[in-house]
């Protein structure tokens with residue numbers, strides 16, 4: 001990590017890179033933003049990019065690439081089968097993780113699709129520290145059920161637990177005793193646990209979980225999509241790892257699991273994904289499905305250029321300066337919001353700054369989707385697109401009743417190496433203004449609600465004219481400022 005100290009004592013994460021290519025941004029007037037929001041059914045996924053100033057929806061595929069990644073893509077060896085570029089990726093995976101067997105896929109959820117189809121049977125259970133939306137949907141579609149095993153304190157927004165992604169070992173042992181290892185398809189470990197605020201799991205906890213699984217002949221599967229932030233946290237927060245290199249920590253983690261998959265949209269700064277296997281027989285179970293659903297064995301639905309970028313991106317993930325930038329920017333935003341008494345998930349995790357919408361908008365009941373309402377308000381006030389990670393991201397119970405999320409979060413994703421400090425300060429300023437005016441913000445209701453993964457394409461409308469009132473207050477306070 002760079003150790004640049006400021007004379008005035010401020011803790012400012014100085015970037016260890018410079019911009020070589022830039023994209024012009026536009027910030028539309030608030031009246032225009034209101035029109036776009038209505039057109040998108042208050043769903044941030046349905047907003048057109050032309051209407052967005054800072055895109056904090058996700059880091060997926062949004063991280064900036066390095067000059068070396070771009071140049072690697074230019075010299076990639078294009079071929080349907082047997083490309084040199086593909087074999088370079090296989091070699092890099094062997095070198096960094098120590099996995100000898102690999103299958104490339106087009107993105108993270110394709111890994112989940114193949115793993116669920118290959119391993120999950122009707123009535124099976126998949127223990128995990130915490131679910132991810134698409135992972136759970138794939139497991140459920142195969143007749144399986146996900147059991148979440150984090151400590152109860154992990155879903156409390158504000159505490160000082162450095163590893164909220166850890167498994168509660170007692171819960172795990174109890175589950176294995178209750179269901180029996182025969183009914184457990186595999187155990188899923190998510191690094192940088194997305195839905196509870198990008199919270200890490202410790203190396204010590206991975207070791208204990210892996211030991212229990214080995215003793216009970218349970219396959220361990222790691223979702224390493226957010227591994228790079230997790231590596232940073234293991235190094236800076238886990239005493240026993242302080243003197244280890246990122247490469248050493250990575251090797252040790254990989255040695256503890258049977259299968260590792262990743263969305264390269266997040267890990268490797270590219271667009272694609274892959275599944276790594278410890279043994280050939282595990283790979284064999286999914287190989288035939290790969291050619292059916294994704295593509296041939298040496299591209300798996302990705303363009304060869306992407307594969308070249310990912311190989312270079314994985315190498316850069318081993319560079320502590322490279323992987324520090326994301327978590328340090330996130331910490332800056334979390335600390336600044338916290339100073340203003342705005343409820344955020346603490347300690348700061350990876351992936352983004354997470355706002356506790358249930359507390360921010362305490363007057364909005366869960367059935368009126370406080371997190372979704374806050375994403376709409378943030379967009380109106382700033383042109384910033386964020387992501388709802390709360391009840392709207394859940395699916396209804398089988399009887400049609402609402403399934404309230406454990407946490408109502410708004411994620412302000414901070415794609416790596418993309419935003420400048422003044423842009424982060426702008427986001428903090430507008431969120432602060434909203435917090436001062438939170439009573440104007442009202443709830444939302446679904447007007448179109450798909451059955452599966454409704455948050456992607458569902459549409460919503462405000463329950464009252466609160467958005468008109470918010471626009472009026474913005475004009476009063478900011479005049480002709482955008």
Ligand SMILES: Cc1ncc(COP(=O)(O)O)c(C=O)c1O
Pocket residue numbers: 060107108109110132134190194223225226263264265272273
């Ligand atoms: C932890 C985790 N797993 C899987 C996925 C799915 O990856 P993709 O978006 O590439 O399908 C994501 C995406 O956000 C993720 O965060």
